[in-house]
Amino acid sequence: MAINIETRKPELANRTGGLSGPAIKPIAIKLVWEAAKAIQIPIIGMGGIYSSEDALEFIIAGASAVAVGTASFTDPSTVVRVIEEMERWMAAKGIGSVAELKGTVQA
Numbered sequence: 063m064a065i066n067i068e069t070r071k072p073e074l075a076n077r078t079g080g081l082s083g084p085a086i087k088p089i090a091i092k093l094v095w096e097a098a099k100a101i102q103i104p105i106i107g108m109g110g111i112y113s114s115e116d117a118l119e120f121i122i123a124g125a126s127a128v129a130v131g132t133a134s135f136t137d138p139s140t141v142v143r144v145i146e147e148m149e150r151w152m153a154a155k156g157i158g159s160v161a162e163l164k165g166t167v168q169a
């Protein structure tokens with residue numbers, strides 16, 4: 063929520079809104095990690111992914127796949143760049159699939 067101090071009205075037409083982007087990434091990763099320990103169904107990790115490093119964190123925390131939202135607004139090619147960077151990183155480490163990485167966090 064944000065409030066205009068002159069009009070004392072909420073800045074958002076709906077009064078309150080959702081929070082997305084980098085600010086929520088640590089919370090989202092923690093929740094993926096906790097969910098992956100509690101349930102055995104595939105998890106799509108999302109929240110503040112801008113780079114391949116961000117995406118890889120979610121997968122290592124336990125996500126089977128990831129999604130990109132806010133970053134696509136500032137750069138619509140983000141998804142393509144993230145995929146290409148992930149492929150390069152995984153190839154350099156000899157990792158053949160996302161499934162190999164999933165849930166491998168040492169915690």
Ligand SMILES: Cc1cc2nc3c(=O)[nH]c(=O)nc-3n(C[C@H](O)[C@H](O)[C@H](O)COP(=O)(O)O)c2cc1C
Nearest residue numbers: 080081082083084108109110111129130131132133
């Ligand atoms: C403009 C916008 C609209 C969204 N609409 C929905 C929605 O209708 N349903 C939903 O579950 N999440 C919605 N979200 C939340 C996203 O699915 C996502 O969980 C959140 O934005 C965090 O990911 P991000 O940081 O990559 O954007 C929306 C997010 C944005 C920015």
